[in-house]
Amino acid sequence: MDFLKSAVASAIAKGSSFPVSLGDRVDIGDSIWALHNGTRRSKFKFLIVHVSVQEDGSNCSVFTFDIGANKSRLPIAKNAVRKYRTLRHPGVIKVLDTIENETNLYIITERVVPLQWHVKRRSISEETAKWGIYAISSTLKFINEDASSVHGAVRASSIYTSESGEWKLGGFDILSSMKEDDAIIYTYGSLVPDAARFTPPEVVKGGWEAIKRHPLAAVDAYGLGILIFEVYNGNCSGGDQVGKTTNIPPTMQQSYKRLCAANPKLRLSPAHFVEQGKKQGGFFQTPLIRLTEDMESLGLKTDAEREEFIKSVSELQTSPCTLKANTSHSELDNLSDDFPEDFFKMKVLPELLKSVEFGGGGPKVLNAILKIGSKLSADEFNLKLTPAIVRLFGNPDRAIRVCLLDSLPLMIDNLPQKVVNDKIFPQITSGFTDVAPVVREQTVKAVLPIINKLSDRVINGDLLKFLARTANDEQPGIRTNTTICLGKIAKNLGQSTRSKVLIAAFGRSIRDPFVHARNAALLALAATIDSFTEDDCANKILPAICPALLDREKLVRDQANKTLDLYVQRVRKFASTMPETAIQAPTVSANEPPKSDARIGNSSDKSWAGWAISSFTNKLAAADGQIATAATAVSQAEEIPRSASVPQPASLSQTHPVEPFNKPLRKLAHPLARSQSDRPAPVVQEQDDWHEADDGEDVFDAWGAIDGDEEDGADAFTDAVSSPRPSLSNSTSKASAAPYDDGGEPDFAGWLAAKNQSKTKNALPKGLSKSSTTPKPTVKPKAVAPPKKIDTKPKDEDIDDGWGDAWD
Incomplete structure (x- = not known):
């Protein structure tokens, strides 16, 4: 009914003054005490409304004795409380507090665990067993000699292990000083659980009063022998097993037997047992x-x-x-x-x-x-x-x-990651620039274990800067380890810097004079192949690997071949997934009539110059003026901008051939962009003159065998393409006296006439010369011929066929 009481009354009723919170109960076998794990509390804080008790979190153990259930054993329980308070020794359980009330006795100690747990599991190693037995023997020596007392119940159930693993002596139920005439051991010694099984022979015969007639340490020496047997064998069923040397270390057997001697006067005291074990080569050494x-x-x-x-x-x-x-x-x-x-x-x-x-x-x-x-x-x-x-x-x-x-x-x-990133790594960085090579090398190696604890900013910033220094270190081993380090931390680098850093670092290492540095770079490239794109593999990495194929060292050559095979396979695999061509097919309207393919230069043409002629003929077909004659077609074709790699056709009005060009073309404004009213009237030329150009001459001959001043020819080509070109005149001697209004266009005819006067006149190639009897047409200034549209329907004769014949 505690939940019905007030807060203060409830806290007091439930033992709020108790300084420990009881936890789980611990099994310690037959004992008058119950052992609980506990947690210590801090001092009370009395508030206006209620009483609060805080826990400080430290571990402890609590031995509890129920007075109502064990009234007959209350004297030995109170004796234990008194001895725990007064006996202080490193080998004794440390007591924090004791509490007595009408119903219970409490002994609050450091956190301990029963040794019997380890004994039953047989989990005690020989080294730990010797260390623990030595600690208990030394404690018994103190109790017998310095305190003039007898423990009377030394066995595994009286020993506990602390949080530090040390063995601690407890079980002070009948611990008595032999200086007291009414010592509790004489009267209540038999009340200890299992006393008959562990009682020495002289006590069995003459009672506990017999210990007065024998050496003070004889009882505890016999108990120490029982403890040693239990530690090495797991359990002791009775006095008939005491003294047997089963599983006892050979160096300890002789002294152990003397502890268990039937005659108490011949027994070896715990003090002498420790002394023998501490001798040179003894079992406690x-x-x-x-x-x-x-x-x-x-x-x-x-x-x-x-x-x-x-x-x-x-x-x-x-x-x-x-x-x-x-x-x-x-x-x-x-x-x-x-x-x-x-x-x-x-x-x-x-x-x-x-x-x-x-x-x-x-x-x-x-x-x-x-x-x-x-x-x-x-x-x-x-x-x-x-x-x-x-x-x-x-x-x-x-x-x-x-x-x-x-x-x-x-x-x-x-x-913690924050500690590594903010406190430890800034101090590690001094090792990258240390004057001692061993410090620099160990610093590079230390990058691998801490890389996962560093932030991306630190990795892609400070760390890469320091690794760039060690990659150029004077020590070849440090350079090699830096390459290996970069290969192993590649996955931790940022996407934007990974490939650039690795390609630069590994490419430099492949050219390193140290053979192992070159081999490490090739191994790192093979391990980080997934960090690069296919373009990087083909354009940057494969060219860097190839020189290593002829390295002076076979170790490097063999690894270069292996790495090269990996990258070649990846490039080939990617290339097999690429389309055959990246050129987009022209889209044809459903209502547009099909066009006849030219004999050369169409999309199906696979010759070396097919792409160039295709581009040229396509632009001719796009002109929106009417081609009256073949010569006019040539004139208009020259006005259309073309690729720099497409050969220029010979001008019908040019008297000095253009030299092969060696200067880049400048961008032209397309002449067809002018309005129809601004265009000059097309010049009409006889059809027979076009056919004369085809007789006995090839276009390649006219393009490639141009003589004259190379510089002047190049200048003429550059000047010709740098401004819009007017329609060609059919005059071969001089420009028309009455130029038309070209709307600001350059006077190409006048320029050509001036050019011809400054140089020796050369005969035009065959087919381009004109008869002297051909009348010079008069150009009217403002007469504009009505524009005609190109007929795109298929015809029997294609004008472009003449160009095709010239390339054959």
Whole structure:
């Protein structure tokens, strides 16, 4: 009915004053206590309306004892609470708080897990077992000798493991000081669960009072023997198994037997057991135990002792990130699976970080830190290592920087993208320009693990600028690694810069004097073939690969052939999908009568000059004036602009042949654009003169065998095409005395007459000369002949056939 009460009353009724939120219950077997996982709360905040309790999130464990259900065992429960409060030792469970009320007893401790879980699963490695047994033996030594007490219930169920993986001693139900005459162990020792199964032989015979007549440590020594048997065998069913050496390490068997001796006076005390194990070559001489001992007293060590500790830690690690290659393997590498990871995370890692940042631990210790950090979760890594790594990247020590760059693959997954892009990469960039080649090379290699954590702006901006520097580095190995790096990060480059950068970089590397740089460029081209268009493949990449086909090194030649084959196959495959031609077919109206194809120059003509003649004849057919004679057709044809590659026909009125041109044509305004009223009357010429031009002469002869001044001929051709051309006059000696009104057109006839007077007169070619008896027609200034339209219907004789005969 708590939900019906007020907020304050409800909080108090539900134990709002309790400093821990109870979680799941943990199975610990037969015990008078129930174990729960818990979360610690902060102090109360009393508000006007209600009482609020905040949780700080730290983990803890809570041992609870129900007084109503176990009244007979209440004395030993209260004894445990008292001993937990007063007994302090690194090997004992750390107590945070204890609470007693009328119904329950609570012991709030650090977060622990029962050792029995690992014992039942047989998941304890030999190295960890020795380390844990050593910790419990040392704790019992303290209880027996320094505290003059007897634990009385040493077994696997009394041992717990902390978050750091360390073994902690608990189960203080009957722990008693032998200085007390009324010690609780004498009266209530038998109330401990399973006491009969683990009780020493002398207690079975004479009761707990018998321990007064025997060595103080005899009971706990026997319990330590039971613990060792359980750790290596999983479970101990009774006293008949105690002392058996099954699965016990050979070096420990002799001392183990003495712990389990039936005669308590012959038993080896925990203190002597530790002493024998610590002898030279003893079973407690392990790297993990040595490291633990040094860690416990690191704060009390001198500088020289601290340096020795760092050196011992370094010996346990591989040092691949030092400037000189080191291929030796350490003990820690060989036993890394046996070592408790939590111990390194919680205990070793913080001390190593202090050593690197403030104690000059160097790259060896840094490598140990990064190896431990690779086993951390992302949250743990960001909490414990990320801030230190960001600071270390700014360290001027080149050895540390090289170690960090070499270890980036181990930690990059745990580093947030924003941290890498904004904090780490700006510090890495100094390595691209470092004076030490090893730093520059490791910086180039470090691009690969961090490329996915960089933004597009950084990749296509700063990164490419630095890689452009290393691509021209004086060290051939750095140039080669830059080429390999570009090939592997090609997919991360922007679409607008990818092909340009890769073609330029790989093209330069193909010409590199270092053989491996050339080979790397060819391999990179083969790997990034999908990054280029087919046009780039044909026009830029294939020409760059071809020189490598004749490289001095067979390694390069073989790779060049392989890469060339890949690109040729891609180009051919794309070419097979292209249309046969890109020329658009002319569209013919349905009502337009079909036109007869010319004998040459039509779309079906496959000769070398078919395209040129086709363009010429098509433009002739488009003229909208009437062709009275063949000569007039020639005159009008010259007025039509034509391609620079189309041969010019000979002018009927030109007395000096035009030399072959060597200047570019200027764009002409089409003469047919003038209105019909502005056009001059077409000049009519006799049909017989046209046929004379065909007799015994070929057009090619007239075009290609022009003599005279080349420069003047070129100038004449350029001047002729730079202005609109008037209709040709049939006069061969001089221009008409009465020029017509050409509306501002240049006086071509007058220019031609002046040109002829300045040079020696040459005879016109055969067919173009005119009879002296031919009367000179009189040109009327303003007489305009009515325009006639071209008849596009098929005729028996095609005017263009004369042009075709001239090219044959």
